[in-house]
Amino acid sequence: MSMIFSFSRKVLSQIGFWCSAVILLINASVHAEEITYYHLDALGSTVAATDENGALLWKEAYWPYGERIRKEDGDTNELWYTGKPHEEAMGLSYFGARWYDPTIGRFMAIDPVGVDEGNIHSFNRYSYANNNPYKYVDPDGRMSTLRFLLNVSKAKKVSNAKPTVNTNKANSAGNAIKSELPIVKSAQPKIDNLAEKFGKSSNEIVSQGLKGKRFKDAGNNGNINVFSPRPDGKNGFVRLTLDPKGERVISAGLNKARDVKQGINKGRLSPID
Amino acid sequence: MIKLDARKHLLHMIDQLLSGSWNVEEFRRNYYDFYLEDVPDDLLSDEDIDFFGSIQEKLDWVDESPDVESRDFGWLDYAQFMDWIKVREKERNKQDSA
Numbered sequence: 001m002s003m004i005f006s007f008s009r010k011v012l013s014q015i016g017f018w019c020s021a022v023i024l025l026i027n028a029s030v031h032a033e034e035i036t037y038y039h040l041d042a043l044g045s046t047v048a049a050t051d052e053n054g055a056l057l058w059k060e061a062y063w064p065y066g067e068r069i070r071k072e073d074g075d076t077n078e079l080w081y082t083g084k085p086h087e088e089a090m091g092l093s094y095f096g097a098r099w100y101d102p103t104i105g106r107f108m109a110i111d112p113v114g115v116d117e118g119n120i121h122s123f124n125r126y127s128y129a130n131n132n133p134y135k136y137v138d139p140d141g142r143m144s145t146l147r148f149l150l151n152v153s154k155a156k157k158v159s160n161a162k163p164t165v166n167t168n169k170a171n172s173a174g175n176a177i178k179s180e181l182p183i184v185k186s187a188q189p190k191i192d193n194l195a196e197k198f199g200k201s202s203n204e205i206v207s208q209g210l211k212g213k214r215f216k217d218a219g220n221n222g223n224i225n226v227f228s229p230r231p232d233g234k235n236g237f238v239r240l241t242l243d244p245k246g247e248r249v250i251s252a253g254l255n256k257a258r259d260v261k262q263g264i265n266k267g268r269l270s271p272i273d
Numbered sequence: 274m275i276k277l278d279a280r281k282h283l284l285h286m287i288d289q290l291l292s293g294s295w296n297v298e299e300f301r302r303n304y305y306d307f308y309l310e311d312v313p314d315d316l317l318s319d320e321d322i323d324f325f326g327s328i329q330e331k332l333d334w335v336d337e338s339p340d341v342e343s344r345d346f347g348w349l350d351y352a353q354f355m356d357w358i359k360v361r362e363k364e365r366n367k368q369d370s371a
Contacts, residue, residue, distance in 0.1 A: 184340075184342050184343045184346055184348075185339070185340045185342065185343055186339045186340065186343035186348045187343070189336070190333055220347070221346075221347060223346075234310075235314065239333075243346060250343075251334055251347075253330065253332070253333030254309055255326075255330065256308075256309060256312075256314060256322075256326065257314065258322060259326040259329075259330070262319060262322055262323070262326075
């Protein structure tokens with residue numbers, strides 16, 4: 001079950017938790033000590049809200065591409081399908097890189113990432129989630145991702161001498177990927193540089209980066225490159241490089257989108273997921 | 274910026290490194306961001322992207338003095354990077370003259 005604790009005005013904290021295909025998301029804000037629990041489905045869409053006594057405030061359901069079915073009064077809630085902000089007046093949801101119309105299941109602008117010749121769905125520049133919205137989601141309007149790859153737990157405290165990051169990911173076969181990844185010494189300054197460039201913490205860079213698409217790099221020792229969209233929205237990717245077993249972060253940096261595409265086209269990079 | 278300017282500027286920066294006018298850190302500071310942020314995607318040929326892009330990416334594997342574990346995963350020190358880029362430059366010159 002997923003819940004968001006909400007005291008309406010000032011946001012105090014936000015915690016995500018994933019357990020057996022269930023998401024727990026806690027978002028606390030203060031307004032006259034009112035608490036609202038938001039319940040999310042597996043796609044991250046808000047499907048219900050309850051108050052602190054467990055009384056149901058509203059329920060919602062969605063058509064496959066995100067159009068609200070019940071359209072019950074959600075009070076001040078603006079986060080609907082896949083947890084994205086929805087502008088009721090426009091009928092559009094904001095996905096970051098693009099606006100999305102859940103009524104027609106299409107983005108309102110072309111995919112800024114461009115065509116990926118290895119993915120037939122990318123030839124339709126307006127399509128959403130590879131036209132398979134139960135299996136895929138599009139976290140920021142630029143790349144469809146298997147929905148269960150999105151759920152990342154709150155970082156655990158690790159008493160390891162080496163810097164580590166905790167993730168709780170699953171690969172396409174549903175197998176858990178290492179939940180603690182050490183970072184080799186020389187890679188840490190590269191991660192710190194990215195954090196400074198994008199105004200984020202190093203831990204955020206790694207935890208966000210590990211949610212990206214994984215490619216085996218035949219041109220570089222069989223390492224695993226994980227590409228995720230740049231946090232500043234510019235064309236290109238943040239790349240985390242893992243060792244061939246995916247057990248540690250061994251480098252990090254940025255890549256131009258065209259360089260990655262060329263690597264895929266020439267067979268240097270092959271998708272793992 | 275037109276194609277020739279971007280390509281010329283990238284080559285000029287490599288010359289600065291190879292001639293000793295810049296050290297590796299100065300080269301990284303100038304080259305890395307210029308290639309990523311200022312060179313339009315559609316202006317370089319596939320061969321140019323192979324060359325210039327590989328240098329940009331290799332800079333993510335360069336450290337002044339990598340420890341043993343980092344070296345095991347392919348990290349280069351400054352001198353090794355200089356050797357590597359000289360080899361790449363020679364290969365590119367061969368291709369250009371062919």
